[in-house]
Amino acid sequence: EAQVTQNPRYLITVTGKKLTVTCSQNMNHEYMSWYRQDPGLGLRQIYYSMNVEVTDKGDVPEGYKVSRKEKRNFPLILESPSPNQTSLYFCASSPSSGPLTDTQYFGPGTRLTVL
Amino acid sequence: AQKITQTQPGMFVQEKEAVTLDCTYDTSDQSYGLFWYKQPSSGEMIFLIYQGSYDEQNATEGRYSLNFQKARKSANLVISASQLGDSAMYFCAMSPQYSGGGADGLTFGKGTHLIIQP
Numbered sequence: 001e002a003q004v005t006q007n008p009r010y011l012i013t014v015t016g017k018k019l020t021v022t023c024s025q026n027m028n029h030e031y032m033s034w035y036r037q038d039p040g041l042g043l044r045q046i047y048y049s050m051n052v053e054v055t056d057k058g059d060v061p062e063g064y065k066v067s068r069k070e071k072r073n074f075p076l077i078l079e080s081p082s083p084n085q086t087s088l089y090f091c092a093s094s095p096s097s098g099p100l101t102d103t104q105y106f107g108p109g110t111r112l113t114v115l
Numbered sequence: 116a117q118k119i120t121q122t123q124p125g126m127f128v129q130e131k132e133a134v135t136l137d138c139t140y141d142t143s144d145q146s147y148g149l150f151w152y153k154q155p156s157s158g159e160m161i162f163l164i165y166q167g168s169y170d171e172q173n174a175t176e177g178r179y180s181l182n183f184q185k186a187r188k189s190a191n192l193v194i195s196a197s198q199l200g201d202s203a204m205y206f207c208a209m210s211p212q213y214s215g216g217g218a219d220g221l222t223f224g225k226g227t228h229l230i231i232q233p
Contacts, residue, residue, distance in 0.1 A: 033220045042119075042206060042223035043160075058220060090160060092220075103150070104221060106160035 002027045006042035007090050012113045013081060021076045021110050024089030030058070031094045032074040033104065034066065036087040043090065049074055081114040088112075117142045119207050119224035127230050134194040136227050138207030141188060144168075147209055149190040150221065151181065154204040163205075166190060202231045 004025045013019055025032065028042075033048040045058030050066040063085055065077040074093075078085060088111050092104040118141040128134050140149065151163040166174045166181045174181045182191040190209075194201055204227075208221040 035220075035223075040225060041223040043221070044223070045220040050204075058214075066200045088158065103162050103165060105150075107163070109160075111158070113191050 004091055004105050005095055006107040006110050008110060009108060010111050012115065015082055016080050016115050019078050021089060023074045023076065023107060024072050025093040027093065028073065029070065029093035029095050032068065032093045034076050035090045035092065036060065037090065038087050069087060083114045086112060086114050117130045117209055117210055117211055117222040119222055121207055121224035121227050123227045126227040127232055128197055130199060130233050133194055134197050134229065136192040136205050138190045138192065138224060139188055140190060140209050142209065144211055147211060149181065149183070151192045152206045152208060154206065164192065165232065187207050197231050199231050199233060202229060204228050
């Protein structure tokens with residue numbers, strides 16, 4: 001089954017404790033992206049990757065890191081999480097390196113709480 | 116910069132009625148894509164429908180249609196014969212023109228919470 005998977009689905013952590021949210025897609029998509037969703041703000045892009053070893057900042061990159069060592073994986077790293085990073089996080093992928101006409105397929109979401 | 120505006124934070128609609136969810140957008144790009152996503156209470160984002168800026172016909176997908184009025188910069192979602200399972204958050208989004216120098220992904224509106232009443 002074609003899908004985007006994220007782990008963990010739920011995470012409660014404390015300020016400053018490094019964490020990684022994994023994202024994997026099995027559709028051989030070039031483009032991958034991370035979004036965060038906050039009440040009243042919709043979804044905002046954190047980082048995106050157009051292909052292996054190519055990543056760039058989205059609208060809200062502060063406090064986050066990403067890597068794209070393999071085509072299928074795009075982990076999101078919070079080196080020192082803070083309470084303002086409490087949010088619902090989505091990973092997404094699309095077939096080509098430009099999203100103009102391609103639907104982005106979303107993972108199930110990771111609900112993160114930073115205490 | 117692109118911007119999406121959804122002016123209806125919430126809507127209550129009677130089952131079986133048609134629903135129109137409003138979306139207006141702002142962009143300086145000549146070529147762009149418009150999307151609608153559904154987010155049920157379980158949280159996942161479900162793609163509903165896509166409209167390209169150069170598509171002359173309005174997109175349709177089953178009970179969903181997109182009323183695209185380019186001159187007015189609007190891309191309203193129409194759900195015909197609403198069902199209880201349509202209750203969810205609905206997000207309008209747009210994608211920028213791909214220039215080769217970067218791809219900024221989707222810009223989302225703040226969403227409309229649709230509740231279908233029996």
